[in-house]
Amino acid sequence: MLIATETMLAMHCPACGKLEFHHLSRFAFSGRRMLKIYCSCGSLKVIIETRKKGIYWFQVPCITCENMHLHTVPGRWLWQEQQVTELFCPEIGIELGYIGPAALVSQLIAEDEEYLLSEILASLIEEECFQEGQGEDGNKIKGRQASSLREES
Incomplete structure (x- = not known):
């Protein structure tokens, strides 16, 4: 053993x-x-x-x-x-x-990092959605889209 x-x-x-x-x-x-x-x-x-x-x-x-x-x-x-x-x-x-064991510890660290990255990404997406405006028709438009719409008019 x-x-x-x-x-x-x-x-x-x-x-x-x-x-x-x-x-x-x-x-x-x-x-x-x-x-x-x-x-x-x-x-x-x-x-x-x-x-x-x-x-x-x-x-x-x-x-x-x-x-x-x-x-x-x-x-x-x-x-x-x-x-x-x-x-x-x-x-x-x-x-x-x-x-x-080194292999298991490394695997858990990698899983934690992947989870944290997905949480950060979800938080950024949520923040971006929160900052979205609404167009005249009530539809949501992002700031970048709104400025490009103004240029087209």
């Missing part, structure tokens, strides 16, 4: 917001109880502690509410090959990061 010794941590920085990937190794915890991970900008992203055998505490500074959130993660979840654990803000519900 193979025992997983590495996992991937993808975290947003609470200071600059940048998403970075960090490889975590079981061996990084041998002989120590705490591991601090920093962003490339120098800000603290997460403190990982082992309190009891097989239990990991993730102290995560939150991007949105600016509190420090504590997530307790069993080692069997952390080092599994098929599961991703989400670190989130319990007050707002926004995801702060993911821990799990």
Whole structure:
């Protein structure tokens, strides 16, 4: 039986917001109880502690509410090959990061980015529709169309 010794941590920085990937190794915890991970900008992203055998505490500074959130993660979840654990803000519900196999974490990040892009696009479309005017006949016309209609008259 193979025992997983590495996992991937993808975290947003609470200071600059940048998403970075960090490889975590079981061996990084041998002989120590705490591991601090920093962003490339120098800000603290997460403190990982082992309190009891097989239990990991993730102290995560939150991007949105600016509190420090504590997530307790069993080692069997952390080092599994098929599961991703989400670190989130319990007050707002926004995801702060993911821990799990690199391929699954990357897939979830890609899905999140696709979802966010679709939400941004929907918001822009809604905003554009809100800014539309109405023609004399009651039909909606966009500003660009209205100006081109005036030129034709």
